[in-house]
Amino acid sequence: MPRTRPSIAVVGSGFSGIGLAIGLRRAGFTDITIFERADGPGGVWRDNTYPGAACDAPSHLYSYSFEPKPDWTRRFAEQPEILGYLRHCAANYGLTPHFRFRTEVTQAEYQPAAGRWRVHTRDGAFHDFDLLVAACGQLSNPAVPNLPGLDRFTGAIFHSARWDHRHDLEGERVAVVGNGASAIQFVPLIAPGAAELTVFQLETHWISRKPDRVYPRWRHALNRRVPAVQKLSRLGIFLWFELLLNPALIAPRGRRALSLHIRALCRFALRSVRDPRLRDRLTPRYEPGCKRILTSSEYYATLNRPNVHVVDEPITEVVPDGVRTRDGRHHRAGTIIWATGFRSQDFVAPMRVIGLHGQELNAAWKDGARAHLGLAVPGFPNFFLMYGPNTNVGSGSIVHMLESQIRYIVQAARLLAGGVTSLEVRADVLDASDADAQRRLSTSVWNQGGCDSWYLDAEHRNTNNWPGSMTGYRRRTRRLDPSDYHLER
Known part of the structure; x- marks a missing residue:
């Protein structure tokens, strides 16, 4: 039977927002509004259209x-x-009827008397809802360095997540700032046409060959006729992450085995770099797994091209016709491409979320983002996050984590449909779950591997990663325990 209560606002239409809306509809809820600032759904897979963009899961x-x-x-x-x-x-x-495209949510504040959230949009309108879910994602707001001289640059400049397809790179001098997950995908594709391409290496990465392959038509037919084949494939991949790779990232005793395995794979890939000095400059000095392990079968070979250069010195300023590095060298460029990742700590930015007593969520997180199971924050009733703090997986699929969160939030919606007007997680529950997460993270490769990564905030607190398995998270979120919450009816 359709349920018109609670009214539910979902902010974002990537894997999180779409999956949640589907879960809510399957549970019978119909009063769902999905706010999206862009002109269509897709999240990072709508925004990241750079050449070679692909998933590494x-x-x-x-x-x-x-x-x-x-x-x-x-x-x-x-x-x-x-x-x-x-x-x-x-x-x-x-x-389709639930989407509100080109509608950016700028602020949401909780109204205790009404037990509802008032959601404000950039066009000046506001809407009231019983339940608010931020499905903004951790990788939605590009990070752009604030370098001196940016306003003086006379060429083209853009971020890889906002690729300018109208700009022709053929015959251009291109400066790529960054060498992470996006750069190793697009650099091999744009290098052949560039007059000169300089990669400004901000950090070294462990990179192994990508075990990619095209599926033949007979495999498609088999998957359709015998769905168990595809389910077994999914299960096999899942078990590889759960039983082998993930424990090695988290458990200290497993790290040595992981380190030896990853080093062997990555050094095999590095052999395609002909210059031994460059090979040494590309080799990380930290433990494998401390940063995201990248995969590419083309990136290292591209660095052998005569028109491709790797610079380790940091950029100190942008000049009208290029950039200048700390060693005083001037590197000419007609195009600058930022491959500098995302502001991964901005879980709801640029939206302002204001809870009880006028407290803003970013103020509540001044000492680091925290949420019970990555989902709920004290002082913010009837508010949930998807892909929130400490729910990223170092290995595996975030989609599995999102499905766990969907089930949990659907349970919250059922409580609101059953007469609960306010659902606020208890502060002591968050303190206990966060302390447990940080204790387990403290011995993980992400915290102890000898590197700085986007998993850590400015205080070196791990605010992004889940300190366990995907199965463990599914078990912890299988049931919303009402005793974890202050309930009002």
């Missing part, structure tokens, strides 16, 4: 369990196919 696992896609074209799907999959899911589950 296998397609069969990087998809909803309730909506398998039997005809993935390759093991690691590329951006257009993933975006098409998300659009298919949205249409197939009837989400």
Whole structure:
């Protein structure tokens, strides 16, 4: 039977927002509004259209369990196919009427007397809801260095997550600032056409070859006719992450085995770099797994090209025709591409969320973002996060984590439908769960591996990663325990 209460606002339409809306509709809830500042769904897979954009988690696992896609074209799907999959899911589950595109939420404040959230949008309108969910993601706001002289640069400049497809790089001198997950995908594709391409290496990464392959048509047909084949493939990938890779990242005793394995894989890949001095400059000095382990079968080979250079010195300023590095060298460039990642600590930015007693969420997080199971924050009733603090997985698929969160939030919606007017997680519950997470993280490779990464905030507190397995998170979120919350009816 359809439920018109609670009214639910979802901010964001990536894997989180679409998956949650589907889960709510399947549970019978109909009063759902999905606010999206862009002109269509897709989240990071709508925004990141740079050449070569693809997922580094296998397609069969990087998809909803309730909506398998039997005809993935390759093991690691590329951006257009993933975006098409998300659009298919949205249409197939009837989400079209629920979307409010080109509608950016600027602020949401809780109104205790009414027990509702007032959501303000950039066009000056406001809307009231019983339940608010921030599905903004950890990787939605690009990070751009604030370097002196940016306003004087006379060429083209853009971030990889906001790729300018109108700008032709053929014959250009291109400066790529950063060498992380996006750069190792697009650099091999733009290097052949560039007159000169300089990669400004901000940090070294462990990079192994990407075990990608195209799926033949007979595999598509087999997946359709015998769905168990695809389910077994998904299960096999899941068990690889859960039983082998993930424990090695978290458990101190497993790190040595992981380190030896990853070092061997990455050094094998490094052999394709002909210059031994460059090979040494590309080799990390920290423990494998401390930063995200990257995969590419083309990046190292591209660095052998005569028109490609790697610079280790940090950029100190932008000049009209290029950049200057700390050693005083002037590097000419007609195009600068930022491959500098995202502001991963800005879980709800640029939206302001104001809870009880006028407290803003960012103020509550002044000492580091915290949420019970990454989902709920004291002082913010009837408010939940998806892909919130400490729910990123160092290995595996975030989609599995999101499905756990969907089940949990649906339970919260059922409580509100059953007569609960206010659902606020207790402060002592958050303190206990956060202390447990930080204790377990303290011995992980992310905290002890000898590097700085986007997993850590300015105080070196790990605010992003889950300190356990995907199965463990599913178990912890399987049931919303009402005793963890202050309830009002």
